[in-house]
Amino acid sequence: MKRLLLLIAFLPFLAVAQTSGNEDWKKVYRSFPTKINNLVHTRLDAKFDYEKSYLNGKVWITLEPHFYATDSLQLDAKGMNIYQVAIVKAGKNIPLKYAYDSLFLNIQLDKTYKKGERYTVYIDYTAKPNEFKANGSAAITDAKGLYFINPKGEEKDKPTQIWTQGETEATSVWVPTIDRTNQKTTQLFNLTVPAKYVSLSNGKLIAQKTNTDGTRTDTWSMDQPHAPYLFFMGVGDYAVVKDTYKGKEVNYYVEKAYEKVARRIFGDTPEMMAFFSKKLGVEYPWVKYSQMVARDYVSGAMENTTATLHQESAQQDARELTDGNGWESTIAHELFHQWFGDLVTAESWSNLTVNESFADYSQLLWLEHKYGKDEAMFENFNQMRGYIGSGQQSRDLVRFYYKDKEDMFDAVSYNKGGRILHMLRNLTGDDAFFASLNKYLTTNRFGTGSGHKLRLAFEEVTGKDWNWFFNQWYFGNGHPRIDISYQYNAETQLASVIIKQIQAGDKVFKLPFAIDIWHGNEKKRQLVWMENKADTFNFTVKSKPDQINVDADKILLVDKKDNKTLAEFIHQFKHAGNYLDRREAVAFAGNNTKDPAAVQLLVDALSDPYFRIRSLAITNLGKVKPDDAIIAKIEAIAKKESRKMVKAEAISYLANLKNQSYKSFFKEATRDSSYTVAGAALEALTELDSVEALQITKELSKEPAKGRLNEAISNVLITYGDEKSFKVVSESYEKMPLSFPKVQMSATYAAFAAKLTNMDEFKKAVDAIVEFRDLIPASAKAQTDPVINGALKELAQKKESAGATEMAAYVKSKLPADKK
Ligand SMILES: [Zn+2]
Structure with a gap:
């Protein structure tokens, strides 16, 4: 995940x-879960009740004792109604005694079972994910396991979907099981779904049967065992874009509006499967690989076996994709889990x-x-x-x-x-x-x-x-902080590298790495082991080295201070070659811009083959008093650069010059195919002429906008627009996916809400911010809540001092007690 x-x-x-x-x-040792009974096979018949957001299930679970004989079975089953528990004997269900406390289902088996002796229990139940309360607390968003999205179709412009999220132990909210990572089971799922929708689950779709009541039953068979947290069900109105890898189905389930770009988002998947299979020497282990995109999915993405689920951010439109596929790493990440996580758990x-x-x-x-x-x-x-x-x-x-x-x-x-x-x-x-x-x-x-x-x-x-x-x-913590300094003795022709580990505490890290000693274009490599708090490495050399490059492959996990001179960093930039060598040099030059040689390094970096170095050079040149030569170079980048991220950076640089002659260029660039470039151009134009920027913003806001353009539009409307911009601002806020920029935008949106005098609009704005705040997973709330609640608190204060007490009270009612 x-x-x-x-x-x-x-x-x-x-x-x-x-x-x-x-x-x-701190006193509770977390061992792996003791194995008394082991799952073998899970057969589930699931029917979905969209009215109540329930799953009506019948499950047949085949198990056997792990080693010791046992006459009882404990299953995880969270917040369910249990109607019957039985043992299946000769095709008949013989009721069993059981106790259920809404978390565990403790079953008394009909006899003592020995290792190797398999048995099947049958359970008739209803899962009620929205009513399940973990630890008796308020209803949870993080561990419902089964999610009904817009189940009754009441929300306009939002599709109706069902999807599941098992990790960590939430599969047992919708099917009784032993919900532990060290259990593995094959499965057969019969999913009865509205006939107008498609379904996705683990393994292969082996049968489809149309029923007379407008539903269809899809049978998904998973013949290879995997862990319960990787069980998956997804149902919705999707376009299924079909691809293939070595005869196996590779499918992309996207909302129909994204059918045309699905391959641009997910189309590298077969190449990734081939690449990973070859690298690992283990062929992709499962029968198919599908990826589905879900609404309101806060966990990013999840590697359910053969059926990965992605959050909505995966669905990028054509203009977003001109900046590059922002979801590519996640696609690789979830695919690799099919080996590390799903095959070996x-x-x-x-x-x-x-x-x-x-x-x-x-x-x-x-x-x-x-x-x-x-x-x-x-x-x-x-x-x-x-x-x-x-x-x-x-x-x-x-x-x-x-x-x-x-x-x-x-x-x-x-x-x-x-x-x-x-x-x-x-x-x-x-x-x-x-x-x-x-x-x-x-x-x-x-x-x-x-x-x-x-x-x-x-x-x-x-x-x-x-x-x-x-x-x-693996079994220790922390990382080294190192301080590197250099000495040269002309008499003894000895070059020394002095490395100190300066992290707090007594821990000393053992660190093997390479040191390159450079003279001009030539380098000599030495492999060393650092084993003490401070080590000096001496090298006999013919003359003073131009540069000594410690950790020459840049592989160490360290926080370091490298006491090189500018001349040494310039050599490192020109010769050492790898990205971090160049990055370190550019960063150093950026902090020493009083030296013309540092500025020259930054100018040279504008022509670096790697776009992120070019971009970083522009950012750092922002600290330098601009001259005509630098400006001309950056102008050329702003106009001709093909990497949109660098182009946008160049436009932002030019914006700071506040030169009216760029106005028409910025105006034109607000129509760039890239949202990033268009957004940067709109921000730039605002610097020069906020009146014209507002006018253009109103035009731009009539068309779809995402990413930086969406943020720029909102910012302009919020800062320079009036209450009449509410509709556009609220829509652009609401359509932003769960992301870091949306947290920042929440503060901006709250500032806009201060301008609102219409109570309905005001409530709508506050509600949208609060809804987003509450959707953020608990793991990130510690960082996001202070930002969002702080902005809401400020909004309440503004309304209060303006005498709008009803509005102030409404905001306060949404704040936690200590923030009011
Ligand atoms: Zn992961």
């Missing part, structure tokens, strides 16, 4: 959150990283394959930054003590885990790394994985002991 979408964007804010409260959890939430670190790392593997090393290194750097800014450094990667299993879905399990894999790949070498992954997958296929099982696979393949690495990175 990719629950980190929101979180990553918020990491800079994060350092504060979550330390208070009851600490009893983390044995417990404590070991979640053996699912998520691999899915995270697959993003880098795919980007490297498709777009080259720079893009892969950007991914690595960006994910590392996400972890370092997370404030979660005290958590072990594999963690046997945690407060809530949802807490495992953090920047440690994902980002840090992925970076650790990157170091492991560099240390072992590509061949050994992928051979070890193959070993891990083939040894544990259709079973479970853990940090230890991963270590054993690497040890078996490489013939080396990896305990030091796993103890340091």
